[in-house]
Amino acid sequence: MNATMRRVVIGTAAVSMALSLAACGKAGDDKKSDSSSSSSSGSKTIGLLLPDSVTARYEKFDKPYFEAQVSSLCADCKVEYANAAGDAAKQAQQVSSMITKGVKVIVISAQDSAAIKSSIDAAVAKGIKVVAYDRLAQGKVSAYVSFDNVKVGELQGQALIDALGSKATKKSKIVMINGDDADPNAAMFKKGAHEALDGKVDIAYEQSGLWKDTVAAQKVKAAITQLGAKNIAGVYSANDGMAGGIATTLKGAGISGIPLTxxxxxxxxxxxxxxxxxxxxxxxxxxxxxxxxxxxxxDLLEGKSITSLATTTQTSGSGDKVPSQLLTPVSVTKANIKDTVIKDGLYTVSDICTTEFAKACKAAGLQ
Known part of the structure; x- marks a missing residue:
């Protein structure tokens, strides 16, 4: 083989090896969307970082909806995805990885809104636009998309009052299990709930459940010991995940028929x-x-204005005023399941009314 031919063969082999290595990527826990590519130049790549895989919504709904919308708006855009699995340090590493990959926009639901600040500011320093998703992260973020989270708490508190009915008195003892203090939304839910509950019932026990069903269950068990099973009129749970653990604890203590949010x-x-x-x-x-x-x-990727979308502002824990788009939450009880989650196609009747719940579904008018 002459020298010229040998150089061609070696060069071709090197290119082939490089492409092969790029296609393989690095093994690890980070999940990627089907449309993502770790070898992308990042020119039209958007990073999506979600906080945990315990909360069902993120993997089942947020991720696929986000990817589908990006695809519909920008056919040649790519989404690079990772989930922090409840680990703030891991999420910081994921931001660093996004910076290395050259993404242009990062959408992040912070596992710890304060701890992620330095990572966000490092991304911004590289010219990356950052969008805080669902939770308002600290740092120089360009936009924030979420719901009116004080309103969420108000709805929860009011739903508890409504469920208590005539039993909602200033002597009615309520157990309150809030979210994780590292999540700024938790403080807003708590604020709204107190606005609805204070002066109407007695919040006799209040603790954080850290967004974990096991922790929430432990806290409620402690509340039962402290207050007495017969003295608890209702339980405020800041989310459904914790409510699952709480419901099991209440059943184990022989407590039934009380409101649980x-x-x-x-x-x-x-x-x-x-x-x-x-x-x-x-x-x-x-x-x-x-x-x-x-x-x-x-829009940020393409250099467009977002003022028509982010029509209000929110102030983060770092004091930054962030252009924001806030959506309206809805309270759901047995009476409006059909008109909310079923009507919107979130779940079908068959999803809800499995064999275990068939009798209850008929009684509720779902079947």
């Missing part, structure tokens, strides 16, 4: 509402939220 309209939460072991949840339509975030992300 939730949030996120998780399927298990809706089924508990049908069965009567949870009284309400709050439905934050995932598709409009994901669509809004994807639209803003594409």
């Amino acid at each position: 939730g949030q996120d309209a998780e399927l298990a939460g809706i089924q508990r509402i049908v069965a009567g072991t949870q009284s309400s949840t709050v439905y934050k339509a995932f598709k409009p939220e994901a669509d809004a975030a994807a639209t803003i992300a594409v």
Whole structure:
């Protein structure tokens, strides 16, 4: 083989090896969308970073809705996806990885809104636009998309009062299990709930459940020990995940027929509402939220103004005033399941009314 031919063969082999390595990528826990590419130049790539895989909505709804909307708005755009699995340090590493890959916009639902600040500012320093999704992260973010989270808390508190009916008195002892303090939304839910509950009932026990069903269950068990099972009139749970653990604890303590709130309209939460072991949840339509975030992300990618979308502002924990788009949440009880989550196609009747819940579904008028 002459020298010229040898150089051609070696060069071709090197290119082939490089392409092969790029296609393989690095093995790990980070999940990627089908449309993502770790070898992308990043010129039209949007990063999507979600906080955990325990909360059902993120993997089942937010991710696919977001990807679909990006694809519909920008055929040659790509989505690079990763989930922090509840680990703030891991999410910081994921932001660093997005910077290395050259993404132009990062949409992030922060696992810890304060801890992620330095990572966000590092991304912004590289010219990357950052959109805070569902949770208002600290740092120089360009936009924030979420729901009116104080309103979410108000709806939860009011639903608890409504479920108590005539039993809603200043002597009625309520157990309050809030979200994780690292999540700025938790403080807003708590604020709204207190606005609805304070002065109307006695919040006799209040703790954080850290968004974990096991922790929430432990806290409620402690509340039962402290207050007495017969003295608890209702339980405020900041989301459906924690409500699941709480409902199991209440049943184990022989407590039934008291109001239990939730949030996120998780399927298990809706089924508990049908069965009567949870009284309400709050439905934050995932598709409009994901669509809004994807639209803003594409507009930022393409250098367009977002003022027609982000029509208000919110102030983050770092004091930054962030252009924001806030959607309206809806309270869900047994009475309006058909008109909310079923009507919107979030779940079908068959999704909700499995064999275990068939009898309760008939009683609720769902079948």
